Amino acid sequence: MNDQTALITGASSGIGFELARCFARDDYRVVLVARHLDELKEAARLLHQEFRSVDIVLLPFDLSHPESADQIYAETNQRGFQVDALVNDAGFGETGYFTNTDMQTELDMIQVNAASLVHLTKLYLRDMVERNSGRILQLGSIASFSPSPCQAVYAATKAFVLSFTEAVQHELKQQKSAVTMTILCPPPTDTNFFQVAHAENTRAAQHPASARDVAQEGYDALMDGAARSLPTISAKFNFFSSLVLPDSMLATLMNTQLHAAHK
Ligand SMILES: NC(=O)c1ccc[n+]([C@@H]2O[C@H](COP(=O)([O-])OP(=O)(O)OC[C@H]3O[C@@H](n4cnc5c(N)ncnc54)[C@H](OP(=O)(O)O)[C@@H]3O)[C@@H](O)[C@H]2O)c1
Numbered sequence: 462m463n464d465q466t467a468l469i470t471g472a473s474s475g476i477g478f479e480l481a482r483c484f485a486r487d488d489y490r491v492v493l494v495a496r497h498l499d500e501l502k503e504a505a506r507l508l509h510q511e512f513r514s515v516d517i518v519l520l521p522f523d524l525s526h527p528e529s530a531d532q533i534y535a536e537t538n539q540r541g542f543q544v545d546a547l548v549n550d551a552g553f554g555e556t557g558y559f560t561n562t563d564m565q566t567e568l569d570m571i572q573v574n575a576a577s578l579v580h581l582t583k584l585y586l587r588d589m590v591e592r593n594s595g596r597i598l599q600l601g602s603i604a605s606f607s608p609s610p611c612q613a614v615y616a617a618t619k620a621f622v623l624s625f626t627e628a629v630q631h632e633l634k635q636q637k638s639a640v641t642m643t644i645l646c647p648p649p650t651d652t653n654f655f656q657v658a659h660a661e662n663t664r665a666a667q668h669p670a671s672a673r674d675v676a677q678e679g680y681d682a683l684m685d686g687a688a689r690s691l692p693t694i695s696a697k698f699n700f701f702s703s704l705v706l707p708d709s710m711l712a713t714l715m716n717t718q719l720h721a722a723h724k
Pocket of ligand 1: 477523553601602603646654
């Protein structure tokens, strides 16, 4: 063990699981957070199979509950863990006209994708700044860069994550802190995301990137202390488009991605 601990939310599947793999490979103790204990256990089994000596701790928490962040922080403190790396990966989307989608699902989405991310960041970043060491990876998306008709609330949460991350990155520089914060903005990626978001048939879901490749790029950027990670040409295209195109045009481009592929 390298004596360092990484706490990864959303670690039971997809990009979060692959990020947990990266930390396990580098001998971190990994603290895995997600709602379903069975899926966390399966993730732990796979990690143990590949990295025999990895120390794995499972914390089944629902981040749509506002009290979960405090409870997770209390749990890691009680176990005496210093969290050296925090990955706020847990998140989900929903697809459809805002007038048709379910309000509670979207309020939960705001809590998981944005509010709990801010809350966990507040708790662990304060300790990191005090120690003058630590790294945080925030999960944005290409949706961080433009309004997304038919995923209006999801994209808004990801735009929030981008704005929040860039502001705190600036503050950390002003404070001359060695702590770094990185935002990973994946393109469509082959995970459970599209199924959960009811978007399997959209154009965006047709040629997804590999979760392993996306996670590796994000992990490398985190370890380099980079401000952002834009895996694949498609993520870079979305980022650079957002620098030059008006939001109305970006929204039109995103809208075509969220149409059914067969139309
Ligand atoms: N896949 C893409 O195309 C894509 C593109 C850009 C950004 N992203 C972002 O990448 C992140 C990971 O998503 P993914 O693509 O890897 O999807 P995924 O395979 O569905 O993974 C989502 C993870 O979040 C956990 N989770 C969901 N709701 C939660 C809750 N209420 N409390 C705690 N954990 C919760 C899930 O476990 P449980 O269900 O057991 O809780 C799972 O571990 C998300 O933030 C997503 O927005 C994905």
